[in-house]
Amino acid sequence: MTAYIIRRMFTGIIMLIVMSMVTFLLFFSSPVNPEDFACGKNCSPALKAQTKKALGYDEPVTTQWVKFAKGVFVGRDFPDDPALKESAPETIAECPAPCLGYSRTTNSTVTEQIKEAWPISLSLAITAFFMWMIGGIVFGVIAALRRGSIIDRGIVGASLVFYAFPTFFIGLFLYKFLAIKWEIVKIPEYVPISEGGVSVWFQGLLLPAFTLSLVYMAGYVRMTRAFVLESMGEDYLRTAKSKGLAPRKVLYKHSMRAALTPLVTMAGLDLAGLMGGAIITEQVFNYPGLGKLAVTATRNFDLPLVVGIVLVLAAVVIVANLVVDLLYAVIDPRVRVG
Amino acid sequence: MTSQAPLLSVKDLKVHFPTQDGIVKATDGLSFDLESGKTLGIVGESGSGKSVSSSAILGLHRGTSAKVSGEIVLNDTDLLTISDEQMRRRRGKNVAMIFQDPLSAMHPYYTVGNQIMEAYLVHNKVSKREAKTRAIEMLDRVGIPQPDRRVNDYPHQFSGGMRQRAMIAMGLINNPGLLIADEPTTALDVTVQAQILDLLQDLQREFNAAIIIITHDLGVIAEMADDVLVMYAGRAVEYGPCKEILTHPEMPYTWGLLSSVPDVTGDTDARLIPIPGLPPSLLNPPSGCAFHPRCTHKDKVKGNLCKTEMPELLPGNRGPEHTKRCHLADPEQIYFTEILPEIAPDLVEEFAEVNPDGSVGDAEPVRSSDAAAEAEEKKI
Amino acid sequence: MTDQTVTSDSGSAKSAEQSSEFAASRLAGGDGRDAILEVENLRMYFPVKSSGVIRRTVGHVQAVDGVSFQVPAGGALGLVGESGCGKSTTGRLITRLYQPTGGKIMFEGKDIAGLSPKKLMPLRRDIQMIFQDPYTSLNPRHTVGAIVGAPLLIHNVVPKKKVLPRVQELLEVVGLNPEHYNRYPNEFSGGQRQRIGIARALTLQPKLLVADEPVSALDVSIQAQVVNLLQDLQREFDISFLFIAHDLAVVRHFCPEVAVMYLGKIVEIADRETLYNHPQHPYTQALLSAVPDVKQAAIGGRRERIRLEGDVPSPINPPSGCRFRTRCPLAQEICAKQEPPLLQIGERHKVACHFAGEIGQHPTKPVTARLLGIDDQGNPDPGATPDPNAVEQPGFADTWYDVQGGHLGAKA
Structure with a gap:
């Protein structure tokens, strides 16, 4: 088991290294010069060159990457110029480890920005996750049990509608009616738990989390329904019935256990993906999470910020993958991790 | 006839x-x-x-x-x-039933013992411990070696023949007439x-x-x-x-x-x-x-x-x-x-x-x- | 096993005439024809990886471990045994779906065991396979015509225009309507699908067909159609068959010669009359006694059943000596120490057992001890010299060991 985890972590680290390289390469193959954006409006060629040097873009890609990788572990200065640090320390931006880079457009370290945006995305993701899991499983099971009935068709039809509509549409729609017109829910706003307590935190989250969960719920309803129906055709369910077990026990102990296991894999990965930011939802509700940050960074060609976000996201997915696999070994005795 | x-x-x-x-x-x-x-x-x-x-x-x-x-x-x-x-x-x-493929007829996520006990518990007001004793007894009766240990195994850990024996044990645990x-x-x-x-x-x-x-x-x-x-x-x-x-x-x-x-x-x-x-x-x-x-x-x-x-x-x-x-x-x-x-x-x-x-x-x-x-x- | 040249004294007068014409190097089929396939000491070990940080190979599944046999040209050899005995792996080795760990596969005198995929290409035409499951072995998205015609195109045998007529001809041969070439496999029943699989295998006019459980997935009434x-x-x-099945009755019906496998080894091989009526290996005897016989049971004559206790041991760590000894009612000390060689004990009969004998007549002392240079307990006997001829060979020799007498026997 431990050996397995070590092996998986090892491959995970290699994947992260490759990911960072690919992101670097992709970014530099684009036709835009990032220093144009960092330099600002009143840009002279001299200033531009200076910015380029400060950002380190004057060096070859490989060197930049090596410096970046080193910075993650020991931290670095921008620009990396010891002489300048001696003469004018105020022009130097320090970036302590783990340094993912320094963003000139916002004049702060990437690590700091991610630290700020991360709890917001995490709150959103986890709240939405619980909403769609509960809704998805409940409606999915109901649809499966009432297969072919009006209830089933209604649930499946509704899930198709939510699946088909774009998130921004559902989001704006709910925003307009629920929050502004009827004032049923609070206008979404992120308040950390440390400041306003759980209740305020949750109320501010409710609308965006609900919007986000609707889209995912649609998929989970359909998957749950399919898995429950599949498990009902299994031989072991016939065995359970032929033992004389009560229908409820057949459903909860035998059918659901088998049906929900494959959901674990998907749920884990979906949650991990969302932790990296829900781009559209955050945009619609003006939620300053990782997704919004990523969009801004890309728009500004803020290479360090983009690379930093991509890497954090990749790391989350890799860890989630491992957790899901380990969890699977716990719930399915046939899977022996080793 | x-x-x-x-x-x-x-x-x-x-x-x-x-x-x-x-x-x-x-x-x-x-x-x-x-x-x-x-x-x-x-x-x-x-x-x-x-x-x-x-x-x-x-x-x-x-x-x-x-x-x-x-x-x-x-x-x-x-x-x-x-x-x-x-x-x-x-x-x-x-009336009890045993099926063709004992691998798919048993739930993969529960132990063999659990599934046999379940068949006994549903028709008898006994404690889990008694049911387990009875399950072990039946496994022994159908010829599973070391039944007190194998009772905790999962179906995939049994061979095909043993799984069918376990199915028979499950079927006969309540002594059905048919x-x-x-x-x-x-x-x-x-x-x-x-x-x-x-x-x-x-x-x-x-x-x-x-x-x-x-x-x-x-x-x-x-x-x-x-x-x-x-x-x-x-x-x-x-x-x-x-x-x-x-x-x-x-x-x-x-x-x-x-x-x-x-x-x-x-x-x-x-x-x-x-x-x-x-x-x-x-x-x-x-x-x-x-x-x-x-x-x-x-x-x-x-x-x-x-x-x-x-x-x-x-x-x-x-x-x-x-x-x-x-x-x-x-x-x-x-x-x-x-x-x-x-x-x-x-x-x-x-x-x-x-x-x-x-x-x-x-x-x-x-x-x-x-x-x-x-x-x-x-x-x- | 000293003289391997077939002389005119082999078998009946009729077969003697034929064999002189073919000048076989070894006595092969019942009619004395050459062996089209000769397998010698074939081995297939699948590695088992450890669970450490660095995945070392910690053991091997000895799926096939030193198997030797011949398939006579135009004849059929049956390979029987229970699941996990290595019979299917053997079939896949011969069609070279696997790369063997060791041994020789002589097809028409040429060793194909180590050939590269490229060099195997022409051989794939000559050796074809029929699979067990007609539901999963045909691509559901291809028409029957495409499935049957694909080998013709891959091997570029006939011009594109001629593919369809040839496909229709093949469909007719296997008893399907030739007009149905543009249908999909799911439009056919299980028996018909197996016919499609057979047509596909026949497309390139193979010389050897490896049939792996060709009828076991079919309904009984359909089985007979396919066997016929x-x-x-x-x-x-004039196709030769290696017929792999667990159904002893079907194999007996189809194959004049049958080999019984247990845990990766052949334990007994003989012509069907000898194997089914006078088996000498306790496993063969148990296997045969376990098969319910409708017609005999109907008149009350249930044969004595030999109960085998327990399960087949793991092929990763097979028992020492004789692999069957853990479940064998005859096993003694020698069986754990010394592996019994596959000895020829009759004209067309080989058996791998220290106590070979018919039911109820098994000898009390190992018949093999003297040949192997050991004493009756399996310890090396300084006084005895092992017989150098007690080595496994694929075919049958003119001379054999008389187990009862314990001496070198020969044809009368």
């Missing part, structure tokens, strides 16, 4: 499945009786309705779209008239099959249970069954004492089953005579006798009778216990002159001497089950 |  009230009596059982294309008559008028301690073998190919009928006895079609009619009288109660809850209480207690075994050995190797069949026979003697064994393998039937029921297209086409049916089959479909399977003894030059064509559609069965499109003897019946009229299940020339669904006037003569000499020329004389009651020649009638018991199993 | 079809094809096209 005696006058005493049987444990199970099925009368005119029909299981129909309505589909978009019409009604699939999976079982269409099946009747048989079974006494305690006796074994009925139901033979047929896939789609003949043999598994559907046994599921009906267990009430497994309840809550589906299937229409079940007729009578299934078990211990003087018609199972088709009682409520779902009453049926549920009988499942596993009065055990339905649906292809219990089809997924197993021959030596394991032999072990399982032996075990079933031992347990039957011990518990005096009635067994319905459903199979496509006439060899299994020959070893296990007292009575045989041959099914084709949802109906019984031949029914009678095992030995009688196997030596004096009177229905061409039964001949086909016997002649299309080679034996490990007998003549290697003997031909296999396959049944031509394919099993019929149950949605749109052939007119008249369902077997007539594949029957090579229908020309021996005058007129177009086989095509136009469904024969009734009636006794032929061999006495009241042997019934068949066929228009042929003298099937015995055809079998002994046309079929048997082709498939087992060495056995023609021996078969001819078997009487309808299972005795041989002019000797005192011997019950076939006694004969089987005499063939004692020895180790070399 | 295979027999007709064999006669018509």
Whole structure:
């Protein structure tokens, strides 16, 4: 088991290294010069060159990457110029480890920005996750049990509608009616738990989390329904019935256990993906999470910020993958991790 | 098949499945009786309705779209008239079932012990600890080595034969009067099959249970069954004492089953005579006798009778216990002159001497089950 | 096993005439023809990986471990055994779906065991396979015509225009309607699908067909149709068969010669009359006694059943000596110490057992001890010299060991 985890972590680290390289390469193959954006409006060629040097873009890609990788572990200065640090320390931006880079457009370290945006995305993701899991499983099971009935068709039809509509549409729609017109829910706003307590935190989250969960719920309803129906055709369910077990026990102990296991894999990965930011939802509700940050960074060609976000996201997915696999070994005795 | 009230009596059982294309008559008028301690073998190919009928006895079609009619009288109660809850209480207690593939018939996420205990706990007010003791006892009884340790294993940690033993333990834990075994050995190797069949026979003697064994393998039937029921297209086409049916089959479909399977003894030059064509559609069965499109003897019946009229299940020339669904006037003569000499020329004389009651020649009638018991199993 | 040249004294007068014409190097089929396939000491070990950080190979599944046999040209050899005995692996090795760990596969005198995929290409035409499951072995998205015709296109045998007529001809040969070439596999029943699989295998006019459980997934009434079809094809096209099945009765019906496998080894091989009527290996005896026999049971004559206890041991760590000893009612000390060689004990009969003998007549002392240079307990016997001829060979020799007498025997 431990050996397995070590092996998986090892491959995970290699994947992260490759990911960072690919992101670097992709970014530099684009036709835009990032220093144009960092330099600002009143840009002279001299200033531009200076910015380029400060950002380190004057060096070859490989060197930049090596410096970046080193910075993650020991931290670095921008620009990396010891002489300048001696003469004018105020022009130097320090970036302590783990340094993912320094963003000139916002004049702060990437690590700091991610630290700020991360709890917001995490709150959103986890709240939405619980909403769609509960809704998805409940409606999915109901649809499966009432297969072919009006209830089933209604649930499946509704899930198709939510699946088909774009998130921004559902989001704006709910925003307009629920929050502004009827004032049923609070206008979404992120308040950390440390400041306003759980209740305020949750109320501010409710609308965006609900919007986000609707889209995912649609998929989970359909998957749950399919898995429950599949498990009902299994031989072991016939065995359970032929033992004389009560229908409820057949459903909860035998059918659901088998049906929900494959959901674990998907749920884990979906949650991990969302932790990296829900781009559209955050945009619609003006939620300053990782997704919004990523969009801004890309728009500004803020290479360090983009690379930093991509890497954090990749790391989350890799860890989630491992957790899901380990969890699977716990719930399915046939899977022996080793 | 005696006058005493049987444990199970099925009368005119029909299981129909309505589909978009019409009604699939999976079982269409099946009747048989079974006494305690006796074994009925139901033979047929896939789609003949043999598994559907046994599921009906267990009430497994309840809550589906299937229409079940007729009578299934078990211990003087018609199972088709009682409520779902009453049926549920009988499942596993009065009638139990074991299935073909013991790997897929067991839940992969629960231990073997857990699943056996569950069958006991649902019908008995006992503690989990008592149920576990009972499960271990049953595992020991069906020949699982180290049952107190293996009780905590998952199904995938058992071999195929052990899984089927565990299924039998689960089926018999409440000492049911009737055990339905649906292809219990089809997924197993021959030596394991032999072990399982032996075990079933031992347990039957011990518990005096009635067994319905459903199979496509006439060899299994020959070893296990007292009575045989041959099914084709949802109906019984031949029914009678095992030995009688196997030596004096009177229905061409039964001949086909016997002649299309080679034996490990007998003549290697003997031909296999396959049944031509394919099993019929149950949605749109052939007119008249369902077997007539594949029957090579229908020309021996005058007129177009086989095509136009469904024969009734009636006794032929061999006495009241042997019934068949066929228009042929003298099937015995055809079998002994046309079929048997082709498939087992060495056995023609021996078969001819078997009487309808299972005795041989002019000797005192011997019950076939006694004969089987005499063939004692020895180790070399 | 000293003189391997077939002389005119082999078998009946009829076969003697034929064999002189073919000048066989070794006595092969019952009619004395050459062996089309000769397998010698074939081994297949699948590695088992450890669970450490670095995945070392910690053991091997010895799926096939030193198997030797011959398939006579135009003849059929049956390979029987229970699941996990290595019979299917053997079939896949011969069609070279696997790369063997060791041993020789001589096809028409050429060793194909180590050939590269490229060099195997022409051989794939000559050796074809029929699979067990007609439901999963045909691509559901291809028409029957595409499935049957694909080998013609891959091997570029006939011009594109001629593919369809050839496909229709093949469909007719296997008893399907030639007009159905543009249908999909799901429009056919199980038996018909198996016919499609057979047509596909026949497309390139193979010389050897490896049939792996070709009828076991089919309904009984359909099994006979397919077995008869295979027999007709064999006669018509002179195809040799390696017929792999667990159904002893079907194998007996199809194959004049049968080999019984247990845990990766052949334990007994003989012509069918000898194997089924006078088996000498306790496993063969148990296997045969376990098969229910409809017609015998019908007249009350159930044969004595030999019960085998327990399960087949793991092929990762098979028992020492004789692999069957853990379940063998005859096992003694020598069986754990010394593996019994596959000894020829009759004209066409080989058996691997220290106590070979018919049911109830097994000798009390190991018959093999003297040949192997060991004493009756399996310890090396300084006084005895091992017989250098007690080595496994694929075919049958003119001389053999008389187990009862314990000396070198020969044909009368």
